[in-house]
Amino acid sequence: DTAVSQTPKYLVTQMGNDKSIKCEQNLGHDTMYWYKQDSKKFLKIMFSYNNKELIINETVPNRFSPKSPDKAHLNLHINSLELGDSAVYFCASSPGSLVRFFGPGTRLTVL
Amino acid sequence: GENVEQHPSTLSVQEGDSAVIKCTYSDSASNYFPWYKQELGKGPQLIIDIRSNVGEKKDQRIAVTLNKTAKHFSLHITETQPEDSAVYFCAARPNSGYALNFGKGTSLLVTP
DSSP: OOSEEEEOSEEEEOTTOOEEEEEEEOSOOSEEEEEEEOTTOOEEEEEEEETTEEEEEOSOOTTEEEEEEETTEEEEEEOSOOGGGOEEEEEEEESSSSOOEEOOOEEEEEO | OOOEEEEOSEEEEETTSOEEEEEEESOTTOOEEEEEEEOTTSOOEEEEEEETTOSEEEETTEEEEEETTTTEEEEEEOSOOGGGOEEEEEEEBOSSSSOOEEOOOEEEEEEO
């Protein structure tokens, strides 16, 4: 029983491409997040949705667009991928405002 | 915004010894301080947390202490085991909002 799942686990793509990462949680949580972990392991919030509404939108290039079709899903679409986008992207969820569960991560490599 | 400093960046201990990781935060309005353990190839896992109205919290071999005046909090792991080897992150959450600000992580190695 995976609480927070992400697909794909690995994503290798060329610069300039558009790609999506999907996230689903089966915990019934109201809040979902996207975090980025860079090569030095630093974790930084990107977005947060509460009941399908965007509540956090950090300083992230507008090439990144989150979409929440329902409370259980928060997908991340990235346009015109750049080398600097290479990182591990983590989805997370929480019943309120305290992050509880992280997904397994998606390692994005832009060539 | 909130700035969270974490030390040390790497820590190596012998099995059975204690390990201590320290964090400081800048926003005195922060009220929630979780700790996460990240094993290789996995997502961070919440292991313990503490709120600003509590000074200490313990869960088996893991304890967290909070000094609000000094704006620092620490993770203590006693009787370390090789499976405790991982990267540990502290985080702080400002009084309002949903975002956690993370420290840069401590890579803990427990040698048999």
